[in-house]
Every structure is written in structure tokens, then in C-alpha cells.
Amino acid sequence: MIAHSLPDPVFGPAQNLHGATYVVDAEFQRPELNQHKIVLDIGLATDLLKEVLAPLAYQNLDELPQFKGELTTTEYLARYIHDQLVVALNNSFQGSLKVTLGESHVAWASYQGPVS
Amino acid sequence: MIAHSLPDPVFGPAQNLHGATYVVDAEFQRPELNQHKIVLDIGLATDLLKEVLAPLAYQNLDELPQFKGELTTTEYLARYIHDQLVVALNNSFQGSLKVTLGESHVAWASYQGPVS
Amino acid sequence: MIAHSLPDPVFGPAQNLHGATYVVDAEFQRPELNQHKIVLDIGLATDLLKEVLAPLAYQNLDELPQFKGELTTTEYLARYIHDQLVVALNNSFQGSLKVTLGESHVAWASYQGPVS
Amino acid sequence: MIAHSLPDPVFGPAQNLHGATYVVDAEFQRPELNQHKIVLDIGLATDLLKEVLAPLAYQNLDELPQFKGELTTTEYLARYIHDQLVVALNNSFQGSLKVTLGESHVAWASYQGPVS
Amino acid sequence: MIAHSLPDPVFGPAQNLHGATYVVDAEFQRPELNQHKIVLDIGLATDLLKEVLAPLAYQNLDELPQFKGELTTTEYLARYIHDQLVVALNNSFQGSLKVTLGESHVAWASYQGPVS
Amino acid sequence: MIAHSLPDPVFGPAQNLHGATYVVDAEFQRPELNQHKIVLDIGLATDLLKEVLAPLAYQNLDELPQFKGELTTTEYLARYIHDQLVVALNNSFQGSLKVTLGESHVAWASYQGPVS
Numbered sequence: 001m002i003a004h005s006l007p008d009p010v011f012g013p014a015q016n017l018h019g020a021t022y023v024v025d026a027e028f029q030r031p032e033l034n035q036h037k038i039v040l041d042i043g044l045a046t047d048l049l050k051e052v053l054a055p056l057a058y059q060n061l062d063e064l065p066q067f068k069g070e071l072t073t074t075e076y077l078a079r080y081i082h083d084q085l086v087v088a089l090n091n092s093f094q095g096s097l098k099v100t101l102g103e104s105h106v107a108w109a110s111y112q113g114p115v116s
Numbered sequence: 117m118i119a120h121s122l123p124d125p126v127f128g129p130a131q132n133l134h135g136a137t138y139v140v141d142a143e144f145q146r147p148e149l150n151q152h153k154i155v156l157d158i159g160l161a162t163d164l165l166k167e168v169l170a171p172l173a174y175q176n177l178d179e180l181p182q183f184k185g186e187l188t189t190t191e192y193l194a195r196y197i198h199d200q201l202v203v204a205l206n207n208s209f210q211g212s213l214k215v216t217l218g219e220s221h222v223a224w225a226s227y228q229g230p231v232s
Numbered sequence: 233m234i235a236h237s238l239p240d241p242v243f244g245p246a247q248n249l250h251g252a253t254y255v256v257d258a259e260f261q262r263p264e265l266n267q268h269k270i271v272l273d274i275g276l277a278t279d280l281l282k283e284v285l286a287p288l289a290y291q292n293l294d295e296l297p298q299f300k301g302e303l304t305t306t307e308y309l310a311r312y313i314h315d316q317l318v319v320a321l322n323n324s325f326q327g328s329l330k331v332t333l334g335e336s337h338v339a340w341a342s343y344q345g346p347v348s
Numbered sequence: 349m350i351a352h353s354l355p356d357p358v359f360g361p362a363q364n365l366h367g368a369t370y371v372v373d374a375e376f377q378r379p380e381l382n383q384h385k386i387v388l389d390i391g392l393a394t395d396l397l398k399e400v401l402a403p404l405a406y407q408n409l410d411e412l413p414q415f416k417g418e419l420t421t422t423e424y425l426a427r428y429i430h431d432q433l434v435v436a437l438n439n440s441f442q443g444s445l446k447v448t449l450g451e452s453h454v455a456w457a458s459y460q461g462p463v464s
Numbered sequence: 465m466i467a468h469s470l471p472d473p474v475f476g477p478a479q480n481l482h483g484a485t486y487v488v489d490a491e492f493q494r495p496e497l498n499q500h501k502i503v504l505d506i507g508l509a510t511d512l513l514k515e516v517l518a519p520l521a522y523q524n525l526d527e528l529p530q531f532k533g534e535l536t537t538t539e540y541l542a543r544y545i546h547d548q549l550v551v552a553l554n555n556s557f558q559g560s561l562k563v564t565l566g567e568s569h570v571a572w573a574s575y576q577g578p579v580s
Numbered sequence: 581m582i583a584h585s586l587p588d589p590v591f592g593p594a595q596n597l598h599g600a601t602y603v604v605d606a607e608f609q610r611p612e613l614n615q616h617k618i619v620l621d622i623g624l625a626t627d628l629l630k631e632v633l634a635p636l637a638y639q640n641l642d643e644l645p646q647f648k649g650e651l652t653t654t655e656y657l658a659r660y661i662h663d664q665l666v667v668a669l670n671n672s673f674q675g676s677l678k679v680t681l682g683e684s685h686v687a688w689a690s691y692q693g694p695v696s
Contacts, residue, residue: 001130001135001136002134003133003135003176004135008384010386010389011384012391013173013174014117014174016174016176017119018119018135018174018175019118019120019137020135020137021135021136022137023220023221033653033659036590036591037651037655038590038655042687043592058130059132060119060132060133060134070385073384073385073386075381075385075386076381076385079381103137104137104139105337107390109387124500126500126502126505128507149305149311152242152243152303153308154242155307157242159244187500189497189501191497195497223506225503233362233366233367233368234366234367235351236367245406248408249351249408250350250351250367250407251349251350251352251366251367251368251369252349252367252368252369253368253369253370253451253452254369265537265539268472268474268537269534269537269539270537271539289361289366290361290362290364291364292364292366335349335369336371337371360623419616419617421613421617421618423617423618423619424613453569455622457619465594465600465683467597467599467640468599477637477638478581480639480640481640482582482583482599482637482638482640483581483582483583483584485600485601485684487684487685521598522593524583568601568603569603
């Protein structure tokens with residue numbers, strides 16, 4: 001649940017400071033299962049995702065240093081969270097990761113890229 | 117998609133300026149259908165709901181005069197929208213109206229009251 | 233998945249022959265559970281609902297005798313299915329029954345009434 | 349919300365004139381975001397999708413000239429809408445487009461293809 | 465995510481030891497909001513619900529002493545969780561509480577009763 | 581609705597005999613539609629999926645011979661059902677098949693592979 005503004009005329013009323021609830025899904029893919037017959041420990045995945053999201057929750061993104069000068073669109077945030085999650089995984093997973101931010105029941109954005 | 121803050125210690129991190137996407141549902145109830153075999157013209161209901169929500173969309177509620185000094189919780193907003201919709205209906209419907217604000221797939225709040 | 237038309241000017245373009253997919257939910261309520269600690273046998277409820285819906289599936293409602301001269305709105309159909317289900321229950325359940333027809337993810341209609 | 353028939357014995361009872369509500373999703377993909385840090389202006393995408401769907405809404409597809417002699421299955425319609433949307437985009441987007449028609453909570457069909 | 469059996473012939477194949485994932489919703493109702501303009505602290509409600517569910521998670525209910533000789537139907541469990549949650553609330557809430565156990569996207573059971 | 585245990589320390593409390601409700605989706609993909617303008621007869625697909633799932637429904641997987649010595653994780657089961665469905669299709673479909681097991685509204689696993 002974040003606040004932000006999108007200061008570019010293309011965004012019309014979303015140039016105002018407004019807000020959004022994002023439901024964040026992370027989808028991990030790999031060609032074969034590991035020795036425990038899983039893609040990844042879902043408990044670990046959940047913990048790492050929470051760790052990555054914690055500094056953003058209940059914040060005004062316009063005031064966070066990591067977003068200075070950036071347009072924090074849903075697409076941008078999907079990639080930002082993807083990349084933070086890759087760092088947090090710290091080589092414990094190889095494959096592909098897709099992060100989806102659901103804004104509402106009719107709008108969402110995803111970013112998918114490799115994890116090596 | 118609104119921004120707001122909840123300045124009361126009970127709200128913890130939500131005392132910060134943050135934001136939310138609300139999916140707003142309006143449910144109309146009446147004992148018997150009208151002569152067109154409907155509860156209400158769904159086109160009219162949709163238009164009135166949009167009209168009531170328009171001044172809130174993409175706004176920072178902390179800066180709107182109608183919310184000055186109010187804690188704009190989901191529950192408060194459900195009642196506010198209910199009462200605005202009753203005014204907008206302008207006696208064209210008698211029965212009961214329930215307004216639900218969905219914050220996410222796990223949290224929502226409703227207010228239900230009569231329309232006379 | 234039915235076809236029908238709504239021949240009353242209040243329905244605008246829905247006066248045309250058009251169609252709808254309805255997802256039909258039946259919700260049974262009673263003050264106390266029966267001796268099997270259930271409200272109703274869900275297998276029986278599912279069978280009776282299918283039995284009631286079978287004559288309507290893949291039909292043009294405008295051509296069915298039971299709807300001659302009726303406006304087959306979602307609200308009307310919710311009550312029709314409710315009443316047919318009460319007959320089908322044949323005194324095997326006492327309580328309250330709510331039938332909901334979901335037209336899409338944003339529109340639905342329900343009818344609730346007693347079963348005695 | 350359309351009416352249609354599927355005149356081929358393989359469709360069993362769906363050979364009758366019946367109907368369907370389709371929820372139509374359009375998903376746009378591109379390798380990199382544009383200069384506004386978005387995949388596409390979601391307002392424009394919504395307008396173009398509405399424009400493409402308008403001639404089909406509340407119609408009996410059996411009577412529309414563009415579907416003469418065609419089996420208007422969900423799969424066929426997904427591709428039809430995809431191709432109409434590519435035309436409507438009029439070179440304003442390059443990438444991939446997936447159109448999904450949701451018939452109900454258990455059945456859907458998609459068509460995905462390039463937009464150049 | 466529990467295992468259990470329903471040893472009564474009315475349950476057919478569910479007399480076998482089998483399992484279920486339940487999504488548990490708690491809905492609190494009161495006539496007026498409290499001084500913080502909320503129905504209840506959602507953080508507290510979530511914590512109490514987790515506390516009530518913890519002894520059931522990943523268990524075989526047939527082996528838990530509190531269910532000895534009981535038919536642990538979805539309806540029975542909805543009331544059990546409701547009553548445990550009323551105890552856990554420990555007079556911090558007055559109103560009505562509805563507990564819903566969702567078994568799948570087509571089956572659920574609720575129990576609603578007062579909290580005093 | 582199955583019971584099972586996951587006897588490997590990595591699964592923590594899920595080493596206990598517990599259970600799960602899985603909602604199983606099958607998604608068929610092919611480059612071109614067949615002569616009936618469909619990907620596959622959805623009635624046939626539904627029948628084959630039911631046939632494949634029937635021996636698992638309301639069972640304790642720990643006691644079924646086909647799973648002896650296996651860790652029946654959601655990922656493992658997604659592939660098992662995929663492979664059984666490929667056999668059941670008996671060369672009536674060529675393309676790609678993705679089987680998804682939804683455990684709850686926040687967890688799912690899929691397996692996708694070719695059908696030849």
C-alpha cells in the first residue's frame with residue numbers, strides 16, 4: 001500500500017500524489033525439480049519477498065532515495081522488485097523469475113527475466 | 117487509487133502517507149422487483165457510483181476539505197461513499213444499499229444501511 | 233450459456249437478442265446443523281441444481297414456454313431458479329435459500345427466500 | 349454479452365442459438381519499456397479494446413456479416429479480436445499481444461501473436 | 465491444510481482419510497465504528513485468527529483430542545473456529561462474527577453468531 | 581481433496597500427515613486451430629481430466645502404490661497429472677499442455693511440456 005505521483009503529462013490525473021495497493025506474485029521456473037521435488041522452498045521464497053517489500057510498504061515512494069528521479073510505474077516497480085529478489089536469492093536458485101504486480105482486478109504488470 | 121495517512125498511533129506504519137487501490141461494489145436490495153423486473157437500472161447505478169467516486173480518484177485524501185480532521189479508514193470511506201450514493205440516487209430507489217471497499221484479496225470493509 | 237432479449241426500452245442495446253454466461257451459486261442456511269453435522273448433502277444440492285438448470289442450458293429463453301411474456305432479467309432468473317430449486321428439494325430441507333447469478337466479475341443478482 | 353450458434357455436430361447442444369458473457373483481457377509484452385517507463389498507455393489500450401468490442405456487444409453474431417460462414421468459437425473470437433486490435437493500434441505499439449476471452453471461471457481461450 | 469476422515473456412510477468416498485486446504489475468512493460486524501473509526505484492529509484480528517488456526521495447520525484432525533468422536537465437516541469446523549475466536553477476542557469486541565471456510569472455488573461453509 | 585505427508589526435513593510441519601484441496605487446470609496450446617475452429621473438444625478434455633483425477637480424489641496418497649517412495653509435492657503432482665493426461669489423450673492432440681495445481685489463492689505449481 002504505497003503513495004506516489006507520476007510527474008509526466010502522459011499520466012493525466014495520476015500526476016497527482018495518489019496511491020495503490022499492489023498484490024505481488026513471484027513465479028519461479030526451472031527445467032527440472034531439485035532433489036526435494038520442488039522448484040524452490042516456498043517458505044524461503046515468501047520470506048525473501050517479504051524482505052524485499054518491507055522497505056516499500058506504507059511508504060510515499062516519492063520520498064525514497066532509491067526512486068529519486070524515476071517514474072515509479074507499475075511496470076518499473078515489477079522490474080525493481082524482480083531485481084531486488086534476484087539479489088536476495090543470493091545464488092540459491094537458478095532459472096527464471098516472473099514478478100507480477102496486481103493493481104486491481106483489471107490491471108497488472110509483470111517483468112520476467114533469468115536468475116543465474 | 118488514493119493516497120492518505122491515518123494519524124492515530126493505533127495504525128502503526130499506516131500513520132505514514134501511503135496509498136490504496138479500492139475496488140468499490142454497490143449492492144442494492146429491495147423486497148420486490150420494479151415493473152421492469154429489475155432491482156435498479158444497472159447503467160444508472162454504475163453512472164452514479166462513478167459520479168460519487170470521481171472527486172476521490174487519484175487524490176491525496178489528506179488534502180480534500182470533506183475529510184479534514186477525519187480518519188479516512190476503509191470503514192469510514194465505505195460509509196462516506198454509501199451516504200453520497202444515497203444523495204445521488206435522489207429518491208429514485210427505495211430499499212437497502214451495501215457498499216463494499218475491497219483493499220486487496222484479503223481485506224475489505226462494508227457499510228449497509230437503508231435508502232428511503 | 234443462454235440467449236435472450238429484453239424487449240423493454242429501458243434495456244437499450246439489450247433489447248437485441250444477445251447472450252450471457254451465468255455462474256449459479258446456491259447458498260443454504262439453517263439455524264442448526266443436521267445429525268450428520270452438515271447443512272445439506274452437497275452432492276444432493278449439486279445434483280438438484282444441475283437438474284433445475286438443465287432445461288435452460290444452451291437455450292434461447294425467448295423460445296421457452298415458461299418465459300413467454302416475461303422479461304428474463306438476471307433478477308427474474310435468480311428468483312425463477314430459486315423457486316424451481318425449492319420444488320426440487322421436495323421437503324428434504326427447511327431453512328433459507330439464496331440463489332446468485334453471476335453475469336461477469338462486476339455484475340450479479342441474488343434472490344433469497346425461505347424453504348419450508 | 350453475445351448470442352450465437354455453433355452449427356457443427358461436434359458442438360452438441362451448443363448447435364442451438366445460445367449466448368455467452370466474455371470477459372476480454374489484452375496483455376501487451378515488449379522487451380524494454382518506453383520512455384515513460386510503461387509498456388503502453390493503459391488508457392489508450394482500454395479505449396482501443398472498447399472500440400474493437402463495441403460492434404459485438406449485445407449482438408447475435410450469427411447475423412453479423414463479418415462472421416458469415418464462420419464457426420464463432422471462443423478460440424476464433426480470441427484471434428478475431430487480437431487481429432482487430434492490431435489494426436486499431438495503427439503502429440503505435442511493437443511487441444506481442446495476447447487476447448484472452450474468459451467464458452466462465454473454468455473456461456477460457458487465448459490467442460497470442462506479434463504486433464509489428 | 466488438514467487431513468481428516470468423515471466416518472458416516474452419507475459422505476461416500478469422503479469416509480476415507482483425505483485432506484483439504486481451507487481458506488478461512490473472519491468478518492466482524494458492529495452497528496457503529498469505534499473511536500478509531502474502525503470495526504476492529506485488523507492486525508489484532510489477523511493475529512488472533514492465526515493463533516486459533518495454528519494448532520490445526522498441517523494436522524490429521526482424526527488424531528486431535530478436541531475432535532474425538534466428532535464429524536469434522538466444513539460446517540462443524542466453521543463453528544469450532546468461530547467459537548475459538550470468540551474466546552480469543554476476550555471481550556475486546558462486541559458485535560457479530562461470521563467465519564467462512566472456503567474449500568475450493570465452488571464450495572464453502574459459514575457460521576455466524578454474536579460476540580458479547 | 582487428498583491426504584499425504586512429505587517425509588523430508590525441508591518440509592517442516594508438512595512432514596505430518598495433512599491434506600490439500602487442489603484445483604486442477606489444464607491449458608492446451610497449438611499453433612493453429614483444428615477444422616472445427618477449436619484447440620480441442622473441451623468436453624473431451626474435461627472427461628479425460630476427470631478420468632485422470634478419479635483415482636486420486638479423496639485418497640491418502642501415502643497409501644497409493646504409484647507414489648511409493650515419492651515426495652508428492654505440488655510440483656511432482658503437476659507433472660504426474662500432465663503425464664497421465666498425455667497418455668489419456670492417446671494421440672488425439674498434438675501441441676503443448678500445461679497443468680496447474682492451485683493449492684490456495686496464494687500458492688500454485690505448474691508443469692508444461694509437449695504432447696506429441
